[in-house]
Amino acid sequence: GEDVEQSLFLSVREGDSSVINCTYTDSSSTYLYWYKQEPGAGLQLLTYIFSNMDMKQDQRLTVLLNKKDKHLSLRIADTQTGDSAIYFCAELPELMTTDSWGKFQFGAGTQVVVTP
Amino acid sequence: DTEVTQTPKHLVMGMTNKKSLKCEQHMGHRAMYWYKQKAKKPPELMFVYSYEKLSINESVPSRFSPECPNSSLLNLHLHALQPEDSALYLCASSQEALAGADEQFFGPGTRLTVL
Numbered sequence: 622g623e624d625v626e627q628s629l630f631l632s633v634r635e636g637d638s639s640v641i642n643c644t645y646t647d648s649s650s651t652y653l654y655w656y657k658q659e660p661g662a663g664l665q666l667l668t669y670i671f672s673n674m675d676m677k678q679d680q681r682l683t684v685l686l687n688k689k690d691k692h693l694s695l696r697i698a699d700t701q702t703g704d705s706a707i708y709f710c711a712e713l714p715e716l717m718t719t720d721s722w723g724k725f726q727f728g729a730g731t732q733v734v735v736t737p
Numbered sequence: 738d739t740e741v742t743q744t745p746k747h748l749v750m751g752m753t754n755k756k757s758l759k760c761e762q763h764m765g766h767r768a769m770y771w772y773k774q775k776a777k778k779p780p781e782l783m784f785v786y787s788y789e790k791l792s793i794n795e796s797v798p799s800r801f802s803p804e805c806p807n808s809s810l811l812n813l814h815l816h817a818l819q820p821e822d823s824a825l826y827l828c829a830s831s832q833e834a835l836a837g838a839d840e841q842f843f844g845p846g847t848r849l850t851v852l
Binding site: 663665669727729730732 | 842
């Protein structure tokens with residue numbers, strides 16, 4: 622299985638906040654990404670955070686990082702029907718090695734369904 | 738132009754066919770990637786090109802043959818594929834192939850069906 626873990630499904634009502642959770646593995650310097658994928662489409666980068674940060678906010682998106690528990694979350698405020706998609710968290714080490722070069726560790730993805 | 742484009746959008750091929758997938762970016766990125774994504778699974782890295790040279794081949798079968806003719810183009814040549822190769826093939830690019838430091842921009846993908 623994947624080293625980066627996510628819950629598989631989240632249902633949320635329009636207008637509510639969504640929180641998508643992820644646990645990662647690398648305890649050293651790492652970048653943590655959130656990607657959104659709509660049906661039949663490629664991945665869209667939403668935001669990313671470096672592992673020395675605790676929080677990052679970008680409009681409706683808030684990323685929280687708990688380094689002690691290696692827990693990452695993405696909060697979407699005022700969730701809209703257009704937010705229905707699969708959300709992937711991904712980890713990429715800061716330091717380049719032959720094994721890590723350009724190679725994401727993706728989570729399995731969380732399917733978010735927004736209901737009216 | 739901040740787009741990665743891929744053609745075709747959809748491709749259906751038989752197991753004896755030869756076809757190619759194409760990817761293009763004009764962001765001046767020097768690293769380009771091929772990923773394979775099966776339904777409801779995360780993308781899996783296949784190849785990484787850095788400065789038009791193949792840097793990583795993730796033990797991909799030889800029926801997949803990548804080619805980087807120039808810094809803007811990336812092809813994936815397909816020959817004698819199997820039905821289990823049916824998937825969404827995603828291309829991505831980044832400024833450099835540095836771990837973690839660069840954002841990867843993804844194309845919309847080519848949906849491949851092998852009959």
